[in-house]
Amino acid sequence: AQSVTQLDSHVSVSEGTPVLLRCNYSSSYSPSLFWYVQHPNKGLQLLLKYTSAATLVKGINGFEAEFKKSETSFHLTKPSAHMSDAAEYFCVVRSGGSNYKLTFGKGTLLTVNP
Amino acid sequence: DVKVTQSSRYLVKRTGEKVFLECVQDMDHENMFWYRQDPGLGLRLIYFSYDVKMKEKGDIPEGYSVSREKKERFSLILESASTNQTSMYLCASSSQTEWGQETQYFGPGTRLLVL
Secondary structure, eight states: OEEEEESOSEEEEETTSOEEEOEEEEESSOEEEEEEEEOTTSOEEEEEEEOSSOSEEEOGGGOEEEEETTTTEEEEEESSOOGGGOEEEEEEEEESSSOOOOEEOOOEEEEEEO | OOOEEESOSEEEEOTTOOEEEEEEESSOOSEEEEEEEETTTEEEEEEEESSTTOOEEOSOOTTEEEEEEETTEEEEEESSOOGGGOEEEEEEEEOGGGTTSOOOEEOOOEEEEEO
């Protein structure tokens, strides 16, 4: 079984300040973990993914995430928010095994204030 | 670039109608998926297919069926639309060559309103 919990449904930051979007997961097997972003009226786009290589993963647009097995966390960070980062972000887990199923978190809406 | 297209961006249908949502991908991906997205619930998997004519139920298959007659095309069918099927429907595809760590590529979505 696998599940993912995004700890905040809405995060609001000022432009130029750091971003932290929190995600905890559970998985019966070694997981693959993803962050996807959805801009208004657009489809989902992959930001980054963890696949058991380096625990610190760098993605597009300056985002990165750190896999912490002991804390079962995969938090998404960015040092300095930009107005264009305003979007909904989804943390996603995929357990090892024969099934291709992804489990999505409920999403975190990021608002960036000028 | 991977391209996943969906036949309509917006659809309005009446209760009881049969509704077809079409999805086409151009990257020769083996896997295709249908999700629905509702506010506060994230994405929920309806059905997926890992090969032509193969399908598996996701988390919420009730009221839906699917068809995959060709590798590039995956159709979602609402046999008798109901108001609680008003939602955003997202199609995705992925390659089996990345087994265990597949990136899913999403279409732009179809916003369905059932009156």
